[in-house]
Amino acid sequence: MIVACFCFAIMGVFVKLGSAQFSAAELVFYRCVAGFIAISMVVLPQGKTFKVSGPMFKLHLSRSVSGFVSLLLYFYAIAHLPLSTAVTLSYTSPLFLTLLMVLFLKHKPQRKQVVTIVLGFVGVLILLKPTFESSLWMAGLIGLFAGFLASIAYINVNKLGQAGEPEWRTVFYFSLFSSLGAAILMLLQSQPLAPLNQSNIWIVLGLGVSATIAQLSMTRAYSRGKTLAVASLAYLTVLFATLFAVFLWDEKLGVSSFIAMSLIAGCGILSSARGIKKQ
Numbered sequence: 001m002i003v004a005c006f007c008f009a010i011m012g013v014f015v016k017l018g019s020a021q022f023s024a025a026e027l028v029f030y031r032c033v034a035g036f037i038a039i040s041m042v043v044l045p046q047g048k049t050f051k052v053s054g055p056m057f058k059l060h061l062s063r064s065v066s067g068f069v070s071l072l073l074y075f076y077a078i079a080h081l082p083l084s085t086a087v088t089l090s091y092t093s094p095l096f097l098t099l100l101m102v103l104f105l106k107h108k109p110q111r112k113q114v115v116t117i118v119l120g121f122v123g124v125l126i127l128l129k130p131t132f133e134s135s136l137w138m139a140g141l142i143g144l145f146a147g148f149l150a151s152i153a154y155i156n157v158n159k160l161g162q163a164g165e166p167e168w169r170t171v172f173y174f175s176l177f178s179s180l181g182a183a184i185l186m187l188l189q190s191q192p193l194a195p196l197n198q199s200n201i202w203i204v205l206g207l208g209v210s211a212t213i214a215q216l217s218m219t220r221a222y223s224r225g226k227t228l229a230v231a232s233l234a235y236l237t238v239l240f241a242t243l244f245a246v247f248l249w250d251e252k253l254g255v256s257s258f259i260a261m262s263l264i265a266g267c268g269i270l271s272s273a274r275g276i277k278k279q
Helices: 002-018 024-046 054-080 083-090 093-104 111-132 137-162 167-188 201-224 227-233 236-249 255-278
Strands: none
Touching (some): 002 024, 002 054, 002 083, 002 201, 024 167, 054 137, 054 167, 111 137, 236 255
16 A cells, blocks of 8 residues: 555656646546556456456446546646645545445444544645635535545445455456546547647656556555555555655645644544454
8 A cells, every 4th residue: 555655646746747738537548548558468368357247347337437536536636736735635535434434334433433533524624725715616625525436436446355356357447447438528528639749748658657556556455455444544645745746846835734634644544543443
């Protein structure tokens, strides 16, 4: 998961760089088609089967749909918000994950866990406050919703792992569905497609490579580890992304932003730790 976090932060850097030339749909397409090609090149020569049963297909479909929409919203947020803010909002997924486990998996939360979840979302409100006071409020809400959808995707990844589905097949179907979905959106978008040339091809390649490595690493972490434990480590992406933003774009965060990010990360980890004790 640490490898995944580092590569996801690098992916965020390439998305930020590419957003000046490409739409969110184009960036999602290049990110996912790279994963699809990489997985196919490794799997096809081995003669592995892509067939899955009906119940497994439903899980793959749910994981792919939620993951695709989450990724699309996440890339939009990165393009319109400071990198550290967009990443932090997306990684509210552990907080949403805990809520979903309580609501749908019938896990009874402890009182302290409820408090940490509430404080975590207080951190979200503090972090979103500057966006609500500007024209960026929609981007802030979109980034937050990306975190919610990511939590649904992670639950499905964990269920697929528990059912014995290999990591490569989970990544394959997600990459295939997302590539097709992004391609359709690219055809429907009003703005013309940005041509690939020597000045931007390195962005596309960097985006594809970093995202593929991150996706494979994250999928293995969620399928082999305890969901909430792995989810808590996801906050390392916030740290890596913040460091990249400071060094590459000289992004400066106010005291309130640091307090909000600390609340979100700390409460997410605490709620995860208490959830692990109940598993």
